[in-house]
Amino acid sequence: MYRYDEFDAAFVASRNAQFANQVARRLDGSLSEDEFRPIRLRNGVYLQLHAYMLRIAIPYGTLSAKQMRVLAQIGAKYDKGYGHFTTRQNIQFNWIKLIDVPQILAELAEVSMHCIQTSGNCIRNVTADHFAGIAKDEIADPRPIAELIRQWSTEHPEFLYLPRKFKIAVTGASADRAVIRAHDIGIQIIDDVKRGIGFRIYAGGGLGRTPVIGKIIKEFVTHEKLLGYLEAVLRTYNSEGRRDNKYKARIKILVNETGLEEFIKQVEAEYAISDTSSVDVDADEIARINAYFALPKLLGRSETKYDAALNDSAFADFAKYNTIPHKIDGYVATTISLKPIGGIPGDATSTQMLAIADLADKYSSGEIRITHHQNIVFPHVAKDDLPELCAALGAMGLATANVGLISDIIACPGLDYCALATARSIPIAQEISKRFESSQKQAEIGNISINISGCINACAHHHIGNIGILGLEKSGRENYQITIGGDATLDMALGERLGPGIDAEDVPDTIERIINRYLHLREEGEEFIDTYRRLGIEHFRVAFANQGQILSEDL
Amino acid sequence: MKNKIPAPAILSAHDLREGYVAYWTGELWSRDINQAKIAHADDEIIEMETVAASFIAQNIIVDFAIIPIAHIAYKITSKTLRESFLISGPTIDYGEPSIEGALNVSI
Ligand code: SF4
Numbered sequence: 001m002y003r004y005d006e007f008d009a010a011f012v013a014s015r016n017a018q019f020a021n022q023v024a025r026r027l028d029g030s031l032s033e034d035e036f037r038p039i040r041l042r043n044g045v046y047l048q049l050h051a052y053m054l055r056i057a058i059p060y061g062t063l064s065a066k067q068m069r070v071l072a073q074i075g076a077k078y079d080k081g082y083g084h085f086t087t088r089q090n091i092q093f094n095w096i097k098l099i100d101v102p103q104i105l106a107e108l109a110e111v112s113m114h115c116i117q118t119s120g121n122c123i124r125n126v127t128a129d130h131f132a133g134i135a136k137d138e139i140a141d142p143r144p145i146a147e148l149i150r151q152w153s154t155e156h157p158e159f160l161y162l163p164r165k166f167k168i169a170v171t172g173a174s175a176d177r178a179v180i181r182a183h184d185i186g187i188q189i190i191d192d193v194k195r196g197i198g199f200r201i202y203a204g205g206g207l208g209r210t211p212v213i214g215k216i217i218k219e220f221v222t223h224e225k226l227l228g229y230l231e232a233v234l235r236t237y238n239s240e241g242r243r244d245n246k247y248k249a250r251i252k253i254l255v256n257e258t259g260l261e262e263f264i265k266q267v268e269a270e271y272a273i274s275d276t277s278s279v280d281v282d283a284d285e286i287a288r289i290n291a292y293f294a295l296p297k298l299l300g301r302s303e304t305k306y307d308a309a310l311n312d313s314a315f316a317d318f319a320k321y322n323t324i325p326h327k328i329d330g331y332v333a334t335t336i337s338l339k340p341i342g343g344i345p346g347d348a349t350s351t352q353m354l355a356i357a358d359l360a361d362k363y364s365s366g367e368i369r370i371t372h373h374q375n376i377v378f379p380h381v382a383k384d385d386l387p388e389l390c391a392a393l394g395a396m397g398l399a400t401a402n403v404g405l406i407s408d409i410i411a412c413p414g415l416d417y418c419a420l421a422t423a424r425s426i427p428i429a430q431e432i433s434k435r436f437e438s439s440q441k442q443a444e445i446g447n448i449s450i451n452i453s454g455c456i457n458a459c460a461h462h463h464i465g466n467i468g469i470l471g472l473e474k475s476g477r478e479n480y481q482i483t484i485g486g487d488a489t490l491d492m493a494l495g496e497r498l499g500p501g502i503d504a505e506d507v508p509d510t511i512e513r514i515i516n517r518y519l520h521l522r523e524e525g526e527e528f529i530d531t532y533r534r535l536g537i538e539h540f541r542v543a544f545a546n547q548g549q550i551l552s553e554d555l
Numbered sequence: 556m557k558n559k560i561p562a563p564a565i566l567s568a569h570d571l572r573e574g575y576v577a578y579w580t581g582e583l584w585s586r587d588i589n590q591a592k593i594a595h596a597d598d599e600i601i602e603m604e605t606v607a608a609s610f611i612a613q614n615i616i617v618d619f620a621i622i623p624i625a626h627i628a629y630k631i632t633s634k635t636l637r638e639s640f641l642i643s644g645p646t647i648d649y650g651e652p653s654i655e656g657a658l659n660v661s662i
Contacts (some may be wrong), residue, residue, distance in 0.1 A: 047639075082653070280618055350653060350655075415636075
């Protein structure tokens with residue numbers, strides 16, 4: 001894992017001291033709220049519906065056990081005993097007091113963590129595939145590149161006041177698990193026959209009120225020139241992006257309004273006149289960063305205990321749904337679902353975080369990942385340790401075998417916490433999850449994603465959920481729009497709306513009817529998205545029309 | 556200052572230091588909604604806004620809101636959806652805080 005160097009540590013310490021001073025000046029009135037707001041936001045402090053919320057960066061979703069322990073402590077000491085993992089691989093605490101923030105930042109700094117650039121119109125936390133460095137379909141580990149971008153973008157003087165926030169994601173595998181096409185810039189590591197390993201660049205993706213799928217703007221960039229090229233994109237956006245209307249300020253609007261070809265031309269023109277020498281990356285620097293991400297020493301292990309445990313159906317389910325093969329034989333990456341039936345998607349209590357830290361030390365070389373699905377990954381688990389790990393997780397309520405299944409729902413905080421929300425998300429997720437509680441039923445339905453956002457900002461990526469649910473307010477009541485057919489992979493697609501909005505109480509029934517319809521229509525080997533693609537939305541509208549009935553006559 | 560919120564209404568804000576929601580009782584700020592002073596007329600609402608502005612200037616509160624309420628029999632209920640959740644707090648039951656062992660971790 002990457003360790004902060006002296007520069008990082010000194011920078012974070014000085015920034016914390018500066019922010020502590022700014023908090024003190026806000027409290028004594030030297031700074032007004034208007035002056036303080038942009039400052040606190042740039043340090044991850046929001047004022048939400050009920051309290052201040054602190055967003056802590058987890059660069060490319062990688063955490064050490066030690067860092068997780070500190071997060072557990074922050075939840076216990078300064079919050080109400082839990083934290084919320086987000087769809088951008090960060091963690092948020094919902095009940096933080098402003099007066100405590102300087103001390104919290106000091107405790108985070110002890111383990112090389114901070115909240116810088118988790119908000120504001122700057123380059124945000126860089127995200128990456130949560131199976132980076134492990135997955136068998138990987139061309140190269142995306143984390144060294146994400147780290148390079150983190151170093152380059154942190155306090156980059158030119159890009160601290162962009163027209164709007166700017167999000168970058170990197171994937172290094174053939175399957176995109178980092179939703180790169182829904183980002184302002186998506187970077188895909190590719191292996192070109194002639195040129196070797198390099199990067200394909202997507203730009204102009206983003207969800208929110210105007211969902212747009214990112215498009216390729218550059219087929220191939222070398223390691224050496226990556227940052228120089230990104231600077232050209234950012235400079236073009238910084239100078240041409242709109243600042244007159246925040247709803248039209250994201251790069252996706254610029255790309256659309258300019259036209260893809262013209263935008264590419266502008267970036268290339270900018271790149272051509274840029275002196276990139278100060279950001280060109282030489283092979284030594286790449287090798288230096290790569291070394292931090294080398295696999296831990298994983299010893300060869302027998303699989304006897306693992307094989308024997310497969311006779312237990314609960315363990316077999318856990319092994320089937322919550323693990324993927326590791327690059328090293330005899331090991332798996334294990335996903336800890338933060339979606340227990342009826343639970344709050346993405347939430348973990350301080351006790352659970354502490355247990356996760358201890359178990360990571362014991363079973364995963366002290367390494368933890370956070371997924372954009374709001375789950376947790378132990379990247380390096382020996383298969384023979386899996387039965388013991390599964391039992392230990394089970395004792396903490398963390399062994400739900402549902403990864404990728406219908407109860408593995410992505411949901412934002414919604415109107416239970418968020419100041420921008422127009423409806424609740426969490427209770428809707430809880431009800432749907434309870435409706436599909438049966439593990440047999442979940443297995444029968446198979447792979448499917450449900451994403452629930454509490455407003456048009458789409459933090460839960462509802463547009464690209466196979467089933468998307470958007471909570472709005474209509475005539476003083478919560479009202480939910482349902483879309484189907486969204487896809488978060490490299491073949492990204494935006495879901496289509498099934499019909500008019502419905503009341504909260506009708507959502508679980510409607511979802512059940514959609515699922516029944518799918519089970520009736522699907523052909524051998526199809527998943528939900530395949531059936532939808534084969535037949536189109538019209539075949540599902542009947543499920544939406546017959547509100548109040550969940551009967552086989554719908555089929 | 557022009558009042559656009561219809562009476563009856565209450566004044567809420569966030570406590571600057573802690574951030575928690577508080578209600579104006581007519582004399583001080585309370586976390587208890589049932590202590591909230593109810594403005595029954597437009598001029599009382601305008602007066603509440605003046606109170607809020609003064610506490611903002613003193614750096615005691617931040618981000619105030621005048622919340623129209625539905626009725627005042629035994630319980631104060633917001634007429635607007637968002638503020639009804641502001642008053643109720645999260646609708647999720649977390650049970651007892653689970654913090655065992657986490658108050659003082661050794662790193
Ligand atoms: S989607 Fe809306 S409600 Fe949900 S977290 Fe984002 S801004 Fe808040």
